[in-house]
Amino acid sequence: MSETTTGESVLPPAPGAEQYLALAFVNTTIALPGGQFIDLLGTPAATGRWLVEHGLAPAGVDVQEMCAARLRSLREHVRALLSARVAGLPASPASLSAVNDALSGVPATALLYWDEKDGPYRAVPCPTNEILEHALAILAANAADLLTGPDAERLISCESTPCNRYLLRHGRRHWCSTRCGDRARAARAYTRRTHTGTSG
Structure with a gap:
Protein backbone atom coordinates (compact mmCIF):
# COMPACT_ATOMS: atom_id res chain seq x y z
CA MET A 1 0.00 0.00 0.00
CA SER A 2 1.23 3.50 -0.72
CA GLU A 3 2.13 5.88 2.05
CA THR A 4 -0.89 8.03 1.15
CA THR A 5 -3.28 5.16 1.89
CA THR A 6 -5.31 5.83 5.00
CA GLY A 7 -7.14 3.35 7.17
CA GLU A 8 -10.35 5.19 6.45
CA SER A 9 -9.97 4.49 2.71
CA VAL A 10 -9.73 0.78 3.56
CA LEU A 11 -12.11 0.56 6.51
CA PRO A 12 -14.17 3.15 8.38
CA PRO A 13 -13.24 3.84 12.01
CA ALA A 14 -14.19 0.94 14.25
CA PRO A 15 -17.14 1.48 16.62
CA GLY A 16 -15.85 3.36 19.65
CA ALA A 17 -12.80 4.86 17.90
CA GLU A 18 -14.48 8.28 17.75
CA GLN A 19 -15.04 8.07 21.51
CA TYR A 20 -11.67 6.59 22.49
CA LEU A 21 -8.53 7.85 20.82
CA ALA A 22 -6.78 4.74 22.14
CA LEU A 23 -8.94 2.56 19.86
CA ALA A 24 -8.09 4.69 16.84
CA PHE A 25 -4.44 4.42 17.91
CA VAL A 26 -4.26 0.62 18.23
CA ASN A 27 -6.22 0.26 14.99
CA THR A 28 -3.52 2.10 13.02
CA THR A 29 -2.18 -1.32 12.07
CA ILE A 30 -4.68 -3.07 9.84
CA ALA A 31 -4.55 -6.72 8.74
CA LEU A 32 -6.19 -7.34 5.37
CA PRO A 33 -7.04 -10.55 3.50
CA GLY A 34 -4.18 -12.09 1.58
CA GLY A 35 -1.59 -11.37 4.26
CA GLN A 36 -1.49 -7.63 3.55
CA PHE A 37 -0.97 -5.06 6.28
CA ILE A 38 -1.38 -1.31 6.40
CA ASP A 39 0.50 0.63 9.07
CA LEU A 40 -0.73 4.20 9.43
CA LEU A 41 2.35 4.88 11.57
CA GLY A 42 4.69 3.06 9.20
CA THR A 43 6.80 6.09 8.26
CA PRO A 44 7.67 9.35 10.00
CA ALA A 45 5.55 11.32 7.48
CA ALA A 46 2.54 9.01 7.98
CA THR A 47 2.97 9.24 11.75
CA GLY A 48 3.02 13.04 11.55
CA ARG A 49 -0.18 13.05 9.49
CA TRP A 50 -1.93 10.77 11.98
CA LEU A 51 -0.87 12.91 14.95
CA VAL A 52 -2.07 16.10 13.25
CA GLU A 53 -5.38 14.50 12.14
CA HIS A 54 -6.07 13.45 15.74
CA GLY A 55 -5.16 16.77 17.34
CA LEU A 56 -1.96 15.49 18.94
CA ALA A 57 0.49 17.69 17.03
CA PRO A 58 0.40 21.01 15.19
CA ALA A 59 0.20 21.07 11.39
CA GLY A 60 3.58 20.73 9.73
CA VAL A 61 5.15 18.79 12.61
CA HIS A 77 1.92 -2.35 24.41
CA VAL A 78 -1.60 -0.86 24.40
CA ARG A 79 -2.70 -3.59 21.96
CA ALA A 80 -1.29 -6.20 24.35
CA LEU A 81 -3.28 -4.72 27.24
CA LEU A 82 -6.50 -4.61 25.21
CA SER A 83 -5.89 -8.20 24.10
CA ALA A 84 -5.37 -9.30 27.72
CA ARG A 85 -8.57 -7.51 28.78
CA VAL A 86 -10.62 -9.08 25.99
CA ALA A 87 -9.21 -12.56 26.70
CA GLY A 88 -9.53 -12.21 30.48
CA LEU A 89 -5.81 -12.87 30.92
CA PRO A 90 -3.23 -11.17 33.16
CA ALA A 91 -1.57 -8.11 31.66
CA SER A 92 2.03 -8.18 30.53
CA PRO A 93 4.19 -6.40 33.14
CA ALA A 94 6.25 -4.87 30.32
CA SER A 95 3.14 -3.42 28.68
CA LEU A 96 1.83 -2.06 31.99
CA SER A 97 5.21 -0.49 32.63
CA ALA A 98 5.34 1.06 29.14
CA VAL A 99 1.89 2.64 29.53
CA ASN A 100 2.70 3.90 33.02
CA ASP A 101 6.00 5.35 31.78
CA ALA A 102 4.09 7.22 29.06
CA LEU A 103 1.52 8.41 31.63
CA SER A 104 4.20 9.76 33.94
CA GLY A 105 6.41 11.18 31.19
CA VAL A 106 4.81 14.61 31.34
CA PRO A 107 2.80 16.50 33.93
CA ALA A 108 -0.85 15.50 33.75
CA THR A 109 -1.96 18.76 35.31
CA ALA A 110 -1.08 22.38 34.76
CA LEU A 111 2.04 23.38 36.65
CA LEU A 112 2.47 26.54 38.66
CA TYR A 113 4.61 29.27 37.07
CA TRP A 114 5.50 32.77 38.20
CA ASP A 115 5.74 35.64 35.78
CA GLU A 116 7.87 38.56 37.03
CA LYS A 117 5.31 41.09 35.84
CA ASP A 118 1.96 39.28 36.17
CA GLY A 119 2.63 36.94 39.07
CA PRO A 120 1.56 33.31 39.40
CA TYR A 121 -0.23 31.37 36.70
CA ARG A 122 -0.75 27.74 35.72
CA ALA A 123 0.02 26.15 32.36
CA VAL A 124 0.84 22.79 30.86
CA PRO A 125 4.33 22.97 29.34
CA CYS A 126 4.44 21.86 25.72
CA PRO A 127 7.43 23.13 23.79
CA THR A 128 7.71 21.63 20.32
CA ASN A 129 10.39 19.15 21.40
CA GLU A 130 7.89 17.67 23.88
CA ILE A 131 5.04 17.10 21.40
CA LEU A 132 5.77 13.38 21.29
CA GLU A 133 5.84 13.04 25.08
CA HIS A 134 2.44 14.72 25.30
CA ALA A 135 1.02 12.56 22.51
CA LEU A 136 2.26 9.42 24.27
CA ALA A 137 0.82 10.58 27.59
CA ILE A 138 -2.57 11.45 26.08
CA LEU A 139 -2.80 8.11 24.26
CA ALA A 140 -1.72 6.16 27.36
CA ALA A 141 -4.22 8.04 29.55
CA ASN A 142 -7.01 7.35 27.09
CA ALA A 143 -6.11 3.66 27.01
CA ALA A 144 -6.14 3.59 30.82
CA ASP A 145 -9.54 5.30 30.84
CA LEU A 146 -10.92 2.74 28.41
CA LEU A 147 -9.50 -0.24 30.33
CA THR A 148 -10.75 0.96 33.72
CA GLY A 149 -14.07 2.53 32.69
CA PRO A 150 -17.53 1.06 32.15
CA ASP A 151 -16.94 0.65 28.40
CA ALA A 152 -14.23 -1.95 29.07
CA GLU A 153 -17.02 -4.55 29.28
CA ARG A 154 -17.91 -3.77 25.65
CA LEU A 155 -14.34 -4.02 24.35
CA ILE A 156 -13.87 -6.86 21.86
CA SER A 157 -11.64 -7.73 18.94
CA CYS A 158 -13.18 -7.97 15.49
CA GLU A 159 -14.35 -11.52 14.88
CA SER A 160 -13.67 -11.46 11.15
CA THR A 161 -10.42 -13.19 10.20
CA PRO A 162 -7.80 -11.81 9.55
CA CYS A 163 -8.90 -8.44 10.96
CA ASN A 164 -6.91 -7.34 14.00
CA ARG A 165 -8.89 -4.25 14.99
CA TYR A 166 -10.57 -3.58 18.34
CA LEU A 167 -14.01 -2.06 18.85
CA LEU A 168 -16.74 -1.41 21.38
CA ARG A 169 -19.54 -3.92 20.87
CA HIS A 170 -22.99 -2.50 20.10
CA GLY A 171 -25.77 -5.04 20.56
CA ARG A 172 -24.87 -8.30 18.81
CA ARG A 173 -22.41 -6.73 16.39
CA HIS A 174 -18.99 -8.35 16.65
CA TRP A 175 -17.28 -6.78 13.63
CA CYS A 176 -15.46 -3.50 13.18
CA SER A 177 -17.06 -2.73 9.80
CA THR A 178 -19.71 -3.85 7.32
CA ARG A 179 -16.94 -5.26 5.14
CA CYS A 180 -15.68 -7.47 7.98
CA GLY A 181 -19.23 -8.56 8.82
CA ASP A 182 -19.88 -9.54 5.20
CA ARG A 183 -16.60 -11.48 5.10
CA ALA A 184 -17.44 -13.34 8.33
CA ARG A 185 -20.93 -14.23 7.11
CA ALA A 186 -19.54 -15.44 3.77
CA ALA A 187 -16.96 -17.60 5.58
CA ARG A 188 -19.67 -19.14 7.78
CA ALA A 189 -21.85 -19.85 4.75
CA TYR A 190 -18.90 -21.45 2.95
CA THR A 191 -18.13 -23.62 6.00
CA ARG A 192 -21.78 -24.74 6.20
CA ARG A 193 -21.84 -25.62 2.49
CA THR A 194 -18.53 -27.50 2.74
CA HIS A 195 -19.62 -29.52 5.80
CA THR A 196 -23.01 -30.30 4.26
CA GLY A 197 -21.30 -31.47 1.07
CA THR A 198 -18.86 -33.78 2.88
CA SER A 199 -21.39 -35.26 5.30
CA GLY A 200 -23.80 -36.35 2.53
Whole structure:
Protein backbone atom coordinates (compact mmCIF):
# COMPACT_ATOMS: atom_id res chain seq x y z
CA MET A 1 0.00 0.00 0.00
CA SER A 2 1.23 3.50 -0.72
CA GLU A 3 2.13 5.88 2.05
CA THR A 4 -0.89 8.03 1.15
CA THR A 5 -3.28 5.16 1.89
CA THR A 6 -5.31 5.83 5.00
CA GLY A 7 -7.14 3.35 7.17
CA GLU A 8 -10.35 5.19 6.45
CA SER A 9 -9.97 4.49 2.71
CA VAL A 10 -9.73 0.78 3.56
CA LEU A 11 -12.11 0.56 6.51
CA PRO A 12 -14.17 3.15 8.38
CA PRO A 13 -13.24 3.84 12.01
CA ALA A 14 -14.19 0.94 14.25
CA PRO A 15 -17.14 1.48 16.62
CA GLY A 16 -15.85 3.36 19.65
CA ALA A 17 -12.80 4.86 17.90
CA GLU A 18 -14.48 8.28 17.75
CA GLN A 19 -15.04 8.07 21.51
CA TYR A 20 -11.67 6.59 22.49
CA LEU A 21 -8.53 7.85 20.82
CA ALA A 22 -6.78 4.74 22.14
CA LEU A 23 -8.94 2.56 19.86
CA ALA A 24 -8.09 4.69 16.84
CA PHE A 25 -4.44 4.42 17.91
CA VAL A 26 -4.26 0.62 18.23
CA ASN A 27 -6.22 0.26 14.99
CA THR A 28 -3.52 2.10 13.02
CA THR A 29 -2.18 -1.32 12.07
CA ILE A 30 -4.68 -3.07 9.84
CA ALA A 31 -4.55 -6.72 8.74
CA LEU A 32 -6.19 -7.34 5.37
CA PRO A 33 -7.04 -10.55 3.50
CA GLY A 34 -4.18 -12.09 1.58
CA GLY A 35 -1.59 -11.37 4.26
CA GLN A 36 -1.49 -7.63 3.55
CA PHE A 37 -0.97 -5.06 6.28
CA ILE A 38 -1.38 -1.31 6.40
CA ASP A 39 0.50 0.63 9.07
CA LEU A 40 -0.73 4.20 9.43
CA LEU A 41 2.35 4.88 11.57
CA GLY A 42 4.69 3.06 9.20
CA THR A 43 6.80 6.09 8.26
CA PRO A 44 7.67 9.35 10.00
CA ALA A 45 5.55 11.32 7.48
CA ALA A 46 2.54 9.01 7.98
CA THR A 47 2.97 9.24 11.75
CA GLY A 48 3.02 13.04 11.55
CA ARG A 49 -0.18 13.05 9.49
CA TRP A 50 -1.93 10.77 11.98
CA LEU A 51 -0.87 12.91 14.95
CA VAL A 52 -2.07 16.10 13.25
CA GLU A 53 -5.38 14.50 12.14
CA HIS A 54 -6.07 13.45 15.74
CA GLY A 55 -5.16 16.77 17.34
CA LEU A 56 -1.96 15.49 18.94
CA ALA A 57 0.49 17.69 17.03
CA PRO A 58 0.40 21.01 15.19
CA ALA A 59 0.20 21.07 11.39
CA GLY A 60 3.58 20.73 9.73
CA VAL A 61 5.15 18.79 12.61
CA ASP A 62 8.42 17.14 11.58
CA VAL A 63 8.38 13.61 13.01
CA GLN A 64 11.67 11.70 13.07
CA GLU A 65 11.86 7.90 12.76
CA MET A 66 12.90 7.57 16.43
CA CYS A 67 9.65 9.29 17.46
CA ALA A 68 7.56 7.20 15.08
CA ALA A 69 9.19 4.07 16.49
CA ARG A 70 8.32 5.13 20.05
CA LEU A 71 4.67 5.58 19.05
CA ARG A 72 4.61 2.19 17.34
CA SER A 73 6.13 0.63 20.46
CA LEU A 74 3.47 2.17 22.71
CA ARG A 75 0.80 1.01 20.25
CA GLU A 76 1.96 -2.61 20.61
CA HIS A 77 1.92 -2.35 24.41
CA VAL A 78 -1.60 -0.86 24.40
CA ARG A 79 -2.70 -3.59 21.96
CA ALA A 80 -1.29 -6.20 24.35
CA LEU A 81 -3.28 -4.72 27.24
CA LEU A 82 -6.50 -4.61 25.21
CA SER A 83 -5.89 -8.20 24.10
CA ALA A 84 -5.37 -9.30 27.72
CA ARG A 85 -8.57 -7.51 28.78
CA VAL A 86 -10.62 -9.08 25.99
CA ALA A 87 -9.21 -12.56 26.70
CA GLY A 88 -9.53 -12.21 30.48
CA LEU A 89 -5.81 -12.87 30.92
CA PRO A 90 -3.23 -11.17 33.16
CA ALA A 91 -1.57 -8.11 31.66
CA SER A 92 2.03 -8.18 30.53
CA PRO A 93 4.19 -6.40 33.14
CA ALA A 94 6.25 -4.87 30.32
CA SER A 95 3.14 -3.42 28.68
CA LEU A 96 1.83 -2.06 31.99
CA SER A 97 5.21 -0.49 32.63
CA ALA A 98 5.34 1.06 29.14
CA VAL A 99 1.89 2.64 29.53
CA ASN A 100 2.70 3.90 33.02
CA ASP A 101 6.00 5.35 31.78
CA ALA A 102 4.09 7.22 29.06
CA LEU A 103 1.52 8.41 31.63
CA SER A 104 4.20 9.76 33.94
CA GLY A 105 6.41 11.18 31.19
CA VAL A 106 4.81 14.61 31.34
CA PRO A 107 2.80 16.50 33.93
CA ALA A 108 -0.85 15.50 33.75
CA THR A 109 -1.96 18.76 35.31
CA ALA A 110 -1.08 22.38 34.76
CA LEU A 111 2.04 23.38 36.65
CA LEU A 112 2.47 26.54 38.66
CA TYR A 113 4.61 29.27 37.07
CA TRP A 114 5.50 32.77 38.20
CA ASP A 115 5.74 35.64 35.78
CA GLU A 116 7.87 38.56 37.03
CA LYS A 117 5.31 41.09 35.84
CA ASP A 118 1.96 39.28 36.17
CA GLY A 119 2.63 36.94 39.07
CA PRO A 120 1.56 33.31 39.40
CA TYR A 121 -0.23 31.37 36.70
CA ARG A 122 -0.75 27.74 35.72
CA ALA A 123 0.02 26.15 32.36
CA VAL A 124 0.84 22.79 30.86
CA PRO A 125 4.33 22.97 29.34
CA CYS A 126 4.44 21.86 25.72
CA PRO A 127 7.43 23.13 23.79
CA THR A 128 7.71 21.63 20.32
CA ASN A 129 10.39 19.15 21.40
CA GLU A 130 7.89 17.67 23.88
CA ILE A 131 5.04 17.10 21.40
CA LEU A 132 5.77 13.38 21.29
CA GLU A 133 5.84 13.04 25.08
CA HIS A 134 2.44 14.72 25.30
CA ALA A 135 1.02 12.56 22.51
CA LEU A 136 2.26 9.42 24.27
CA ALA A 137 0.82 10.58 27.59
CA ILE A 138 -2.57 11.45 26.08
CA LEU A 139 -2.80 8.11 24.26
CA ALA A 140 -1.72 6.16 27.36
CA ALA A 141 -4.22 8.04 29.55
CA ASN A 142 -7.01 7.35 27.09
CA ALA A 143 -6.11 3.66 27.01
CA ALA A 144 -6.14 3.59 30.82
CA ASP A 145 -9.54 5.30 30.84
CA LEU A 146 -10.92 2.74 28.41
CA LEU A 147 -9.50 -0.24 30.33
CA THR A 148 -10.75 0.96 33.72
CA GLY A 149 -14.07 2.53 32.69
CA PRO A 150 -17.53 1.06 32.15
CA ASP A 151 -16.94 0.65 28.40
CA ALA A 152 -14.23 -1.95 29.07
CA GLU A 153 -17.02 -4.55 29.28
CA ARG A 154 -17.91 -3.77 25.65
CA LEU A 155 -14.34 -4.02 24.35
CA ILE A 156 -13.87 -6.86 21.86
CA SER A 157 -11.64 -7.73 18.94
CA CYS A 158 -13.18 -7.97 15.49
CA GLU A 159 -14.35 -11.52 14.88
CA SER A 160 -13.67 -11.46 11.15
CA THR A 161 -10.42 -13.19 10.20
CA PRO A 162 -7.80 -11.81 9.55
CA CYS A 163 -8.90 -8.44 10.96
CA ASN A 164 -6.91 -7.34 14.00
CA ARG A 165 -8.89 -4.25 14.99
CA TYR A 166 -10.57 -3.58 18.34
CA LEU A 167 -14.01 -2.06 18.85
CA LEU A 168 -16.74 -1.41 21.38
CA ARG A 169 -19.54 -3.92 20.87
CA HIS A 170 -22.99 -2.50 20.10
CA GLY A 171 -25.77 -5.04 20.56
CA ARG A 172 -24.87 -8.30 18.81
CA ARG A 173 -22.41 -6.73 16.39
CA HIS A 174 -18.99 -8.35 16.65
CA TRP A 175 -17.28 -6.78 13.63
CA CYS A 176 -15.46 -3.50 13.18
CA SER A 177 -17.06 -2.73 9.80
CA THR A 178 -19.71 -3.85 7.32
CA ARG A 179 -16.94 -5.26 5.14
CA CYS A 180 -15.68 -7.47 7.98
CA GLY A 181 -19.23 -8.56 8.82
CA ASP A 182 -19.88 -9.54 5.20
CA ARG A 183 -16.60 -11.48 5.10
CA ALA A 184 -17.44 -13.34 8.33
CA ARG A 185 -20.93 -14.23 7.11
CA ALA A 186 -19.54 -15.44 3.77
CA ALA A 187 -16.96 -17.60 5.58
CA ARG A 188 -19.67 -19.14 7.78
CA ALA A 189 -21.85 -19.85 4.75
CA TYR A 190 -18.90 -21.45 2.95
CA THR A 191 -18.13 -23.62 6.00
CA ARG A 192 -21.78 -24.74 6.20
CA ARG A 193 -21.84 -25.62 2.49
CA THR A 194 -18.53 -27.50 2.74
CA HIS A 195 -19.62 -29.52 5.80
CA THR A 196 -23.01 -30.30 4.26
CA GLY A 197 -21.30 -31.47 1.07
CA THR A 198 -18.86 -33.78 2.88
CA SER A 199 -21.39 -35.26 5.30
CA GLY A 200 -23.80 -36.35 2.53
